Amino acid sequence: MKPILLFAVLACLTRAAAAQTPKTVVNCYESNGHVDYGHLDQLLPDTITATLLVDVHKKLNTYDETLVLLWLEQQGWKISAGDSKGVVSSYILSKEIDLDYSARTLFLQKLENRNKK
Numbered sequence: 001m002k003p004i005l006l007f008a009v010l011a012c013l014t015r016a017a018a019a020q021t022p023k024t025v026v027n028c029y030e031s032n033g034h035v036d037y038g039h040l041d042q043l044l045p046d047t048i049t050a051t052l053l054v055d056v057h058k059k060l061n062t063y064d065e066t067l068v069l070l071w072l073e074q075q076g077w078k079i080s081a082g083d084s085k086g087v088v089s090s091y092i093l094s095k096e097i098d099l100d101y102s103a104r105t106l107f108l109q110k111l112e113n114r115n116k117k
Helices: 002-020 046-052 056-060 065-074 101-116
Strands: 024-031 034-036 078-081 091-097
Touching: 024 065, 034 056, 046 091, 056 065, 065 078
Parallel strands: none
Antiparallel strands: 024 034, 024 091, 078 091
16 A cells, blocks of 8 residues: 555656646748748757757758658647748747756846847
8 A cells, every 4th residue: 555655646746846847949930841940059059959950951852841841740840830811831830848947047048138139
C-alpha cells in the first residue's frame, strides 16, 4: 500500500512541477516554399538555432510548398493558413520550445531590447 501511495504522491508533484514550467512559443511564416524565421536567429540560443531554424529549401532541395509544409509539420511546427485577399498565399508557423529559466529570460530581454531600437 505504501509504494502505491508514494507513487501517487510523486506523480502528482511531478505533474504540478511540469505545469509550472512556462512554454516559449516561436512563430515564423512560409510563403511559396520559403520559410522566413524573421529575427529568431538573433533571439534564440545558438544550441536551439542550429536545430530549429533549418533552411528547408536546402534540406529538401525543393520549393514545393506542399512538401515544405509536410516536412515542417513532421518537425513539430503547427501550421495555420494566412489569408491574402481571399487566397491563401502564406502560412503562419508556430512551435513550442523548451527553454530553461535563464535561456527564457535572455530570450525575453533580447526581444524587449529589439523593440526599443
